[in-house]
Amino acid sequence: MAVVKVCGTETEYGIQTIGMPDTNPIAASSMLVNAYVADVKRRAAWDFDDESPGRDARGYARKGSAAPDIETHLANAVLTDGARYYVDHAHPELSTPECSTAMELVCFDKAGELILERSMEAASRVLDPGQEIVVYKNNSDGKGNSYGCHENYLMDRSVPFARIAHQVTSHFVTRIIFAGAGKVGSEGPGSSAGTITFQLSQRADFFEEEIGLETTLKRPIVNTRDEPHADPRRFRRLHVIVGDANCAEVATFLKVGTTSIVLAMIEDDFLSSTGSDLTLASPVRAIREVSRDLGLSKPLDMATGRQMTAMEVQWELLRLGRKYAEDRGLECVGGSDPGGAILDRWEDVLNGLESDPASLARQLDWVAKKQLIDAYRERHGLPWTSKRLAALDLQYHDLRPERSLFRRLDTEHLVAEEDVERAVYEPPETTRAYFRGRCLERFAPWIASANWDSLVFDLGSDPLRRVPMMDPLKGTAAHVAALLDECETPQQLIERLGA
Amino acid sequence: MPEREQKRHRAPERETPEEAEEVAPSAKGEKLKAEMDDLLDEIDEVLEDNAEEFVRNYVQKGGQ
Numbered sequence: 001m002a003v004v005k006v007c008g009t010e011t012e013y014g015i016q017t018i019g020m021p022d023t024n025p026i027a028a029s030s031m032l033v034n035a036y037v038a039d040v041k042r043r044a045a046w047d048f049d050d051e052s053p054g055r056d057a058r059g060y061a062r063k064g065s066a067a068p069d070i071e072t073h074l075a076n077a078v079l080t081d082g083a084r085y086y087v088d089h090a091h092p093e094l095s096t097p098e099c100s101t102a103m104e105l106v107c108f109d110k111a112g113e114l115i116l117e118r119s120m121e122a123a124s125r126v127l128d129p130g131q132e133i134v135v136y137k138n139n140s141d142g143k144g145n146s147y148g149c150h151e152n153y154l155m156d157r158s159v160p161f162a163r164i165a166h167q168v169t170s171h172f173v174t175r176i177i178f179a180g181a182g183k184v185g186s187e188g189p190g191s192s193a194g195t196i197t198f199q200l201s202q203r204a205d206f207f208e209e210e211i212g213l214e215t216t217l218k219r220p221i222v223n224t225r226d227e228p229h230a231d232p233r234r235f236r237r238l239h240v241i242v243g244d245a246n247c248a249e250v251a252t253f254l255k256v257g258t259t260s261i262v263l264a265m266i267e268d269d270f271l272s273s274t275g276s277d278l279t280l281a282s283p284v285r286a287i288r289e290v291s292r293d294l295g296l297s298k299p300l301d302m303a304t305g306r307q308m309t310a311m312e313v314q315w316e317l318l319r320l321g322r323k324y325a326e327d328r329g330l331e332c333v334g335g336s337d338p339g340g341a342i343l344d345r346w347e348d349v350l351n352g353l354e355s356d357p358a359s360l361a362r363q364l365d366w367v368a369k370k371q372l373i374d375a376y377r378e379r380h381g382l383p384w385t386s387k388r389l390a391a392l393d394l395q396y397h398d399l400r401p402e403r404s405l406f407r408r409l410d411t412e413h414l415v416a417e418e419d420v421e422r423a424v425y426e427p428p429e430t431t432r433a434y435f436r437g438r439c440l441e442r443f444a445p446w447i448a449s450a451n452w453d454s455l456v457f458d459l460g461s462d463p464l465r466r467v468p469m470m471d472p473l474k475g476t477a478a479h480v481a482a483l484l485d486e487c488e489t490p491q492q493l494i495e496r497l498g499a
Numbered sequence: 500m501p502e503r504e505q506k507r508h509r510a511p512e513r514e515t516p517e518e519a520e521e522v523a524p525s526a527k528g529e530k531l532k533a534e535m536d537d538l539l540d541e542i543d544e545v546l547e548d549n550a551e552e553f554v555r556n557y558v559q560k561g562g563q
Binding site for chain 2: 012025150392
């Protein structure tokens with residue numbers, strides 16, 4: 001039986017400074033993260049001093065503190081919602097807390113955007129007039145430089161990695177038809193300027209290998225990084241680097257939801273048992289073909305010698321997903337309710353893509369962006385090479401509310417605004433992120449370091465006390481909420497845990 | 500050329516919810532067009548002033 005598909009995203013945001021010619025992107029990213037952390041602490045202190053519990057309604061009070069993780073001079077914070085917010089490769093990066101369903105992850109992914117938005121506001125308060133730090137949730141600068149939105153999925157260690165890599169590749173290549181964030185033009189090796197006007201994916205241009213360990217050059221479709229951040233005898237964390245950063249909630253939901261189901265089918269060796277072979281003859285060639293095929297009709301060469309379109313591969317995966325749900329159930333993706341919602345939405349979107357892709361402008365990033373750019377191009381009579389279209393593409397992903405073009409579109413929301421607001425401060429209840437987040441909220445001054453798989457407490461006189469969290473499904477609200485409520489001090493908590 | 504796979508993969512039919520909005524297609528099309536026109540007006544206002552410079556300056560280093 002497949003393990004629960006605990007999942008999370010790590011988003012590297014594009015960063016741009018205005019009026020700060022001497023500031024490099026690493027320094028700007030650090031300023032951004034530090035400004036946010038300082039601002040949250042200030043709010044928490046203010047709420048506390050004010051002794052006005054009524055103000056807690058907005059979720060600020062006593063939920064604000066963040067513990068710095070002192071392993072590097074770069075900004076690096078673990079937040080009370082269980083997320084990690086830091087500087088990586090000259091970008092601000094936010095890793096969501098571990099979530100147990102795709103829908104939960106949509107909420108925490110959006111909360112991540114809100115954290116970046118508030119970071120920009122916090123930075124603007126300490127910068128000089130005329131200076132500004134701006135972040136973009138995209139994956140490319142249009143000049144051949146890419147930065148990622150990685151996904152992570154919990155898998156059973158006993159599943160042979162070769163099977164995962166072999167079977168998941170066709171999903172990674174073809175899910176672009178709904179998970180692509182859209183891009184004007186093309187970049188990287190083999191691209192000839194002007195011939196590609198628009199493509200479905202931000203990232204497809206940058207993948208040159210089928211499988212490998214790299215993440216910054218010669219990027220592989222399947223990444224082999226083996227760093228489980230959990231008990232390595234029981235678990236694997238599949239690190240997925242091939243996806244686009246999505247703004248549209250439905251796109252994120254489907255990207256993560258369909259991948260969770262496909263991985264569960266691989267884990268239970270269900271795909272092999274159906275006799276279905278969706279192996280692509282040349283995945284690297286295919287990922288570019290799919291991304292550049294706006295008509296969604298290009299036949300891809302399959303290893304069997306036949307051809308299938310990306311749509312056909314996705315229809316087949318959906319058919320198998322429905323069969324898997326009937327035969328094995330959907331416990332590992334949250335049960336029949338949230339799991340079934342993934343299958344239903346998957347089907348709706350494939351139907352929409354087949355009959356009229358434009359009908360999905362409220363659901364999918366690439367469709368929304370394409371529609372916007374087409375209309376703008378038509379109104380101003382612009383050629384595809386116009387810099388104004390490239391600007392429009394970038395600005396779609398601008399996280400400043402007053403500048404974001406995505407925000408101006410009436411896209412479909414799957415999670416309520418108040419839930420996203422809460423997810424900025426409160427952890428998910430269904431994974432170990434709950435224990436991490438609640439401990440940081442309650443006992444931050446005594447936490448020497450917070451990592452994915454442990455918390456280290458410094459209680460003063462004793463040696464440091466490490467609380468291991470090797471199972472991502474332990475430390476949930478069901479396990480530890482009562483215990484945490486009963487403990488008034490970190491000493492009591494450590495004693496009760498026997499750590 | 501390898502033989503093109505003809506088989507269509509159709510998921511089973513599901514009940515489709517009733518249309519929330521009962522607007523004639525042409526009226527709906529005009530409404531969408533009007534909305535898009537308004538949006539384009541807004542975009543003209545918020546789009547970075549100097550698109551060429553904005554795009555040229557947007558350079559990202561070292562990403563994963």
